[in-house]
Amino acid sequence: MRDWPTKTLALGGDYNPEQWPRPVWDEDIELMHRAGVSFVSLGIFSWSWLEPAKGEYEFEWLDTIMDKLHAGGIAVDLATATATPPPWLSAAHPEILPVDRDGHTLWPGSRQAWCPTSPVFRDYALALTRQMATRYHDHPALAMWHVSNEYACHNLPCYCDECARHFRAWLQRRYETLDRLNDAWGTAFWSQRYTAWDQVLPPRRSTSFNNPTHVLDYKRFSSDALLDFMRAERAVLDEHSPGVLVTTNFMTLSGFRHLDYHQWTPTVDVVSTDHYIVDALAHPRSELAYSGDLTRGLAGGAPWMLMEHSTSAVNWQPTNHAKAPGQTIRDALAHVARGADTIGWFQWRQSRAGSEKFHSAVVPHAGADSARFREVEELGRIAGRLGELVGSRVEARVALLHDYQSMWAAAGPCMPSSELDPLEAAHTIHRLLHDRGVTCDVVHPSADLTAYDVVVVPQLYLITDEHAAAVADAARAGAQVLVTYFSGISDADDHVRLGGYPGAFRDLLGVRVEEFFPLGPGGEVALTGGTGTWWSEHVEVTDAVVLESYAAGPLSGKAALTRRDVGQGGAWYLSTLPDDDRLGRLLDDVLAAGGVTPTVAGLPTGVEATRRRSGEGSWLFLLNHTDAPQAVPASGHDLVTDGRLDGVELAPGGVAVLREG
Known part of the structure; x- marks a missing residue:
């Protein structure tokens, strides 16, 4: 490499x-x-400049700037330039254009106007990728390949006939038989039973609610379709430019959830x-x-x-x-x-x-x-x-579980509350831990959870048996596991786990939820030690200690927060989202039970503290997000000011990075 x-x-x-x-x-x-x-990303939206007409390539300008950058000692993350087709391609092949849920074609004039499954678009894109890889593999400025750009930012989901054909093929690979498909989708409901594969369509706009598992599978298919496209470009690069690093830019900001x-x-x-x-x-x-x-979690903890x-x-x-x-x-x-x-x-x-x-x-x-x-x-x-x-790597003893497929399912049609964001609990708990100077790894449920002292399971609506067992194993191994409302409800087919919620975690937690009582935006319910928001549940305790109860309304006297000893650890269940003060006190208790302390003791409000470590070395990051100066009890060589600090005085909005020791 x-x-x-x-x-x-x-x-x-x-x-x-x-x-x-x-x-x-x-x-x-x-x-x-x-x-x-020291680096630039080059050529991301350059297709129309590199190939102004079919098969006619103009590389002189790119050759020139690549040479100049190399002479200047600047490395190049070179794009395959396939993110957006040139106008001549869309004009010659309008069948490559994506189609929305209502059947409307999304026309060129912006960017990323191409269907994820279009074989025509793929042929042209791979041809350009091949030209780029062959021409620039040996260029000394090339340090990395940048495949396409921000996959699915604008062209997913697509509901065209080509996607319908690929969706049916994807379903045949996933389920093999129509009987298995019908079972997974619950098509006994509303006379939706399929008797031939060609009857299956994308979940286009219909007369009422689409089948939830149908919608979930289309999200899975759409992500897989673009992943297959990325792999096809990667294969061309591996063939014609082996040994060069390959990446594509994800979008891990909270509003993007397509992939x-x-x-x-x-x-x-x-x-x-x-x-x-x-x-x-x-x-x-x-x-x-x-x-x-989250990005670090996707990278397995690596930079x-x-x-x-x-x-x-x-x-x-x-x-x-x-x-x-x-x-x-x-x-x-x-x-x-x-x-x-x-x-x-x-x-x-x-x-x-x-x-x-x-x-x-x-x-x-x-x-x-x-x-x-x-x-x-x-x-x-x-x-x-x-x-x-x-x-170096970031130091974290807390894991917070994050699963895109669970989010997709929880955001599906006909849920108990369409106003509850699937990440509401995750973001709130992470924010309060962040305010306390406690760093989380945001990881998939398949991660090694036994490596953590505290594991948070926030609104993990859909979970497999395997991943639910891993959460229980973490508790038995000594972790404090905090599970929130609306978790463990469905299996991988989005079938509700029967016998009472939170199905997959019922035995671990020692509780049984009989019914949901959503509160909605701005809704509140009194607790014995605070206020609950967004959600509440009728909880029956089977083998747990009640730590907090509902104090008013139809659930008055019912458990809102419980804890159960499990092996060397503990399992906590939170059936509402408390106000920040009450939730913060709960997190303090969970952290204390897990032996997790803040990165810096006595951290002022509004100051962020994170530590990176490598071997015997460690570096403490302190970021002042307030408009006032803040004093932090820490010492070391500050790499921002390049001077020794014994006690840190952060200016308003100031930053320090201390080499400790």
Whole structure:
């Protein structure tokens, strides 16, 4: 394998030289040196420039900039350029265009206007990939291949006839027989029994609710269809450019849920992701931390690559807020604190035209003589000093389970509450742990849970028998397991586990839930020690200790929080989402029972603390998310200021990275 730049924390981002006249290219490379840039992602949306007509390739401009970048000592993450077809391809083959649930064609004029299963699109895309791999495999600037871009950002799900044909083939591989399909989908209900494979369609808009397992399987199929496409491009790269690292940029921000990234990670050599602050969220900084912990979980704990984030405002929110002075550095290092060894932005130079012309960049419209560029220059100097921690891993003793397929099922039709986000409990618990300076690994249920002292199972609606057994094994081995409401309800076919909720965890927890009592947005129920929100349940205790009860309403006196000793550990059940104060006290109890302490004792409110470790070395990240100075009882050599600190005084919005010891 060729080495990715690892002597310093790699810094860079998307570079689109085709948007600019050639004299700007030399200026760009000079400015990249000033900013400490060591890599760029190149060619992501360049198909129409590389192949302006069918089979007619123009590589001279890409050859030139690749040569210039190599001469400048800048590594290239080179895209296969297949993310968006050129207009000539869509005009010649309109059958490649995706179709929405109502049967409307999604026309070109934006980006990613292609059907995930189109054989025509695949042929053209693989032909371009082959040309790129053959031409640039030996180029000394090439350090990594970037396959497509942000799969499923705009073209999933597609409901066209080609997808219908591939869906039927996918179902035949999954179920083998129609009897098995009918059983899995529960087609005895509403006269939905299938007697021939060609009767099966995508879950297009119908007269009423679609079959929930049908909808779930279509989400599985859609993720698998794009994964198959990615593997096809990867196969071309492996054939014509062996030994070069391969990645594609995931989107682990909480609003993107189209792909089961857990199944995608074996196809990439480096896990990379894109993340952007969403100001409309109630807790955007906590969401950033969740995304980083999820990305690290997908990487199996290994360092990962932040392919894209923004220096300042984005262009796609109702109001696109600029980042405050210092926030460009703080946001970047927040990702490093969560395990990123590479920091990339979209994009290098802010566009003059197009849909993203007001999206921030390293070089803004104001040019290099700007506060934003000077802040990036400062980050470049810091990144140079952070090279010593490259390859280190984040320290975490808490696991929080995250499963895309469970989310898909929980968001399906006809649920007890369509207003409850499948990640509500996960995000809330993670945020309160984050506020306490306790780091979580956000992992799939198939992870080795016995490696953790605390395991959180938040709204894991769908779970297999195997994964439920692994949760129980973790408790028996000594972990404190906290299971929340609406977990363990269904199996892999989205069939309800009978006998009382939370089916898969009923024996582990020693409780039996007879009925759900959803509360809805803004709904509350009194508890003996606080207030419950969003959800409540009729809980009967079979073998557990009641720690909290409902204090009003139809469930008054019923258990809201229980605990049961299990082997060397314990199993806790929470049947509502308490207010932050009560939930925080519960988490303190669970952490104490598991012997988990904060990264830094006495951490001020609003300061984030995370530790990375490698061998005998450790580095403590401290990020002040408040507008006031904060004192933190910690000491070490600060790689941000390059000086020794005995007791840290963080400026408002300030950051410290301490080499401890």
